[in-house]
Amino acid sequence: MSLAVGDAGFSYGGIPVFTSLSFVVAPGEAVAVVGANGAGKSTLLRCLAGAEVLDAGSVLLDGEVLDESSAAARSAVASLLDDADYFPDVSVVEHLRLLAWLHGTAEPEGEVLGVLAELGLDEVRDRLPPALSSGQRHRLGLASCFVRPRRLLVLDEPEQRLDAQGRAWLRERLAAEKAAGVAVVFASHDHDLVEAVADRTVTL
Numbered sequence: 001m002s003l004a005v006g007d008a009g010f011s012y013g014g015i016p017v018f019t020s021l022s023f024v025v026a027p028g029e030a031v032a033v034v035g036a037n038g039a040g041k042s043t044l045l046r047c048l049a050g051a052e053v054l055d056a057g058s059v060l061l062d063g064e065v066l067d068e069s070s071a072a073a074r075s076a077v078a079s080l081l082d083d084a085d086y087f088p089d090v091s092v093v094e095h096l097r098l099l100a101w102l103h104g105t106a107e108p109e110g111e112v113l114g115v116l117a118e119l120g121l122d123e124v125r126d127r128l129p130p131a132l133s134s135g136q137r138h139r140l141g142l143a144s145c146f147v148r149p150r151r152l153l154v155l156d157e158p159e160q161r162l163d164a165q166g167r168a169w170l171r172e173r174l175a176a177e178k179a180a181g182v183a184v185v186f187a188s189h190d191h192d193l194v195e196a197v198a199d200r201t202v203t204l
């Protein structure tokens with residue numbers, strides 16, 4: 001899926017967060033959004049995932065205006081934003097099964113078991129989210145993106161709370177996503193990840 005951001009602007013209470021921002025991401029490309037704390041990275045990603053609406057400009061997915069109420073758009077865009085939340089009484093494996101089923105994953109159980117193993121969540125598969133460590137909860141957020149079909153990945157600081165092995169895994173996984181034709185936009189403070197994965201950067 002291609003993403004085109006054109007002349008985008010967003011403000012909170014009349015205070016601009018970003019203005020006149022334009023960039024494109026083609027299928028198989030990754031763009032990293034970088035900048036200091038408070039620069040507007042999370043806000044931009046929220047606009048790309050349809051969780052906030054731009055004040056100005058446009059977000060186009062394959063040339064169509066992003067409409068988060070469209071089932072087609074929701075089925076194409078997998079996002080991990082800064083406010084990820086989970087049902088407190090649904091276990092890790094049940095969350096992933098639910099998402100795989102909701103989004104029509106072809107072989108849901110195989111996909112869920114594969115992603116659990118890949119993210120090192122096997123041991124905690126029957127735990128409830130409040131009983132996970134913060135790193136494990138973040139891994140559940142990443143797993144939620146990878147158990148479902150996706151053509152655009154929008155990830156806010158996907159490296160956060162990951163150990164060294166987890167960060168190495170993330171670099172490889174995002175490279176594999178690009179190779180599979182997925183467009184990737186991610187905000188990051190991890191220079192190594194940006195260097196390894198991004199084709200271009202957008203600096204806020």
Ligand SMILES: Nc1ncnc2c1ncn2[C@@H]1O[C@H](COP(=O)(O)OP(=O)(O)OP(=O)(O)O)[C@@H](O)[C@H]1O
Binds near residue numbers: 013017037041
């Ligand atoms: N709900 C809100 N209401 C008002 N201002 C907000 C709100 N959310 C964020 N802001 C402000 O918007 C600006 C951009 O915040 P944002 O979270 O997008 O930055 P960021 O680049 O993701 O920062 P960080 O690197 O710390 O995660 C900041 O000045 C922040 O204080």
